[in-house]
Structure formats: C-alpha cells, structure tokens
Amino acid sequence: MPSTAPSFAPRDGFVLHNAQHSLITHGVARRLFCDSADALATQAASVLHGLSQPVPEHPQAPGLLVGGLPFRRDAACHLFQPARQLTQAQAQALLTPGYANTPAQEGLQWQLQAQPSRTAYAQAVARAVQQLHSPSSPDTTLQKVVLARSLLAESNQPIALLPLLQRLRHDASSTTYLLPLPVDANHPPAHLIGASPELLLARHGRQIASHPLAGSVRRHPDASTDAAQVQAMQDSAKEQHEHRLVVEAIADLLAPLCRHLHVPTQPGLHATASMWHLGTRIEGELREPDALDRSSSLALAALLHPTPAVCGTPRDRAYPLIDTLEPVARGFFTGAVGWCDSQGNGAWYVAIRCAQVQGHTARLFAGAGIVADSIPAQEAAETRAKFNAMLHSLDLQPTVAALERDTDL
C-alpha cells in the first residue's frame, strides 16, 4: 500500500463507499441509544441533538452519526458518533479502484453449510405461496413476503476485513459498507460487510431520493441470453407486481412530507456485477426540511424501513411469517446502514448482498421477494445468484462450485 494510505484498522471502522461519496470513520466517541426504529419516529431529533455536545476525550469527533437499523423494527438500533473521520483523499486512497484487483486472503480453507438448505428454502417458499393464496379481508391480505436464507462459511483462520472491502469495490455500481455490530462481552468483534445496490433514502437540504429495487435476474455471460433474460424480467407481470408494491409503499409514506414527489410510472434497469434488477428512482422536495424529528435522513430511513423489498406487504403480516419460515435470525441483514449529520442530511442503504463476519466465520445472506405467482425453485436459484457478490469477494466460488455438484446448496 503506498504511503498516502492512512492507518486504518477495519476492526474499529465504519465504511460507506461508492462512486460519488466515501465515508470512512474510526472508533466510537459516543453511543446514541435508541430502542427501536419505531422509537426513532419520536426520538430522531433528540438523538441528533446529542451530536452537538462536545466529547472532550474525542476532540476530532465529526458532527454526524453512523450505524445501522436492524431488520426488526422493535429491536435496538446501533448508532454512534465516530471518534474521527478520514478525509476524502484518505478514504479514496484506502479503497481506490487501483486496489480492486486485491488478491483474496491467502491460505483459507472453508467448510460451508446452507442454512436452510436449498430444498428446505424452496419448501418455505411453497408455504409462503400457499399463504399468499389464502383468502382474508382486503386490508390484511398478504401480497408479498421476502424470504431469506444463509450460507455459513467457516474458515481455518480469522477472516481479514480489509481485503474483503477492497474486493467488494470491484462492483462500482454498489455501495461498499462495513458496519461494526454490537457483541456480547468475551465474543470476538463482529461486522456486517457487503456491497448494497439499493438506496433506501438520501437527503441533502430539501432534496430527498430513494432508489428501491425489486425484480431480479442473474446476469448471464452470453450477451444474447443475458438480453433475453432481462427482456423477460421486464415483460413479467409477476416481477412488475413485486416491484410496484415497493414503489407504492415508499411513495405513500413520503408523499405527505413532500412539496413535490416524482415517482416514475415504469421501472428502469439497475445492473450490479452479478444481477439485473428493476429499479425506480423516486425524488422529492421536503415541505419542512428543518423538522429534524420527521424529516432528517435518520427519521426518514426509520419511517421507510423495512420496505416491501426486504420484508413484505403488509408489514404486519410479513414479519410473523418470516419468523415462522426463516430458521436464522437476520440481525442487521435487510436492515439499513448509513449516516446522518446534525442538519439531517445523510444517506441510508439497504443492508443486502452482505455477510456477517465474526472471527473465523462468515454468514452470507440472500433473500427474494415472494408473490402469489412465485415458483419455489426459481426463488431458490435467485437467492443462490445473489450470494455471488460475497462469494466472489471471499474467493469462495470454487468451493461452492465443487460442493454444489453433490450437495444441497
């Protein structure tokens, strides 16, 4: 690494890095406690006011908070004011595309287990499809639920975070992130690390934007097959329905807070290195940009989270079904990761395409939106394709390919 690279220990770091913006922080000046995303609806302003109190032991603490909202709205948020922030030049030096060809950590040997197995996941999808067909009153009819599965990868050595972050930068279409996670005493540090293609909410002054994704197909190496698959996704009533539910939910929540809200009637395409998605960029202008309680990026992210891109519609029906059908708790996977400054500006990304890394283990997660027309085997294949970003970064693809020939991954 050249001498311009700053000293940075990812163990204590927080990272959000994309083509437009780099935010890399170090250490914790102050924790900002909030019991739940629900509580943020009333507490966001007081959490943000905490930022203006000086922290004598950390004179370089920037006037912003960073952290994550867990998937469950009723679980504690993990927010903190960092001890210091790297300059843009330092942040760019650390994760510059020049390092994108970083080799994977050497000498790792892996054991892999699908939790649940591919077959069990497809069975859970089939049960969800049954629920989606069950009659109930129009207000409570389940229209969509997002079901996730995980791959538990155990290595013979502790997993290093920096090469992983640098390899995730291969995909310039996504936002690379590193979120330190709360852990019990005497446990090794844990982090959520990934490359999110999905903007939950960004706010700058009066302007806000959200870029929900839903509807997916794996990228194919053959250009004509790839184009045919993309066309099929765009033409699919099922994929369009799955997507529209997300856009409508976000637009309904943002509209009352906005003077203008632009919601395109048709989704566009969003490509990552391994997937195609239907995506809609929603843009608006806030009515009251100074009302930090309701319109800070933190309050707005907490309002939208979790969207039907990661939970379902209606949320109150989707949450319990996810609890019943998913054997592994999501924690901060499908939560939100981001930042907010004392003026309310900031950006929050949907915490997908990631792994929870702790010591020798990495738990990779992937989910898929299930609607009444979903075909279980296809949804299992979609989640398998969504693992690819993390599998590549961990250099696990050869191990997976070998295992896939004779096991149920």
Ligand SMILES: C=C(O[C@H]1C=CC=C(C(=O)O)[C@@H]1O)C(=O)O
């Ligand atoms: C839940 C995930 O993806 C979401 C984002 C984009 C497309 C999705 C879909 O087509 O189902 C999901 O809503 C995931 O990657 O784990």
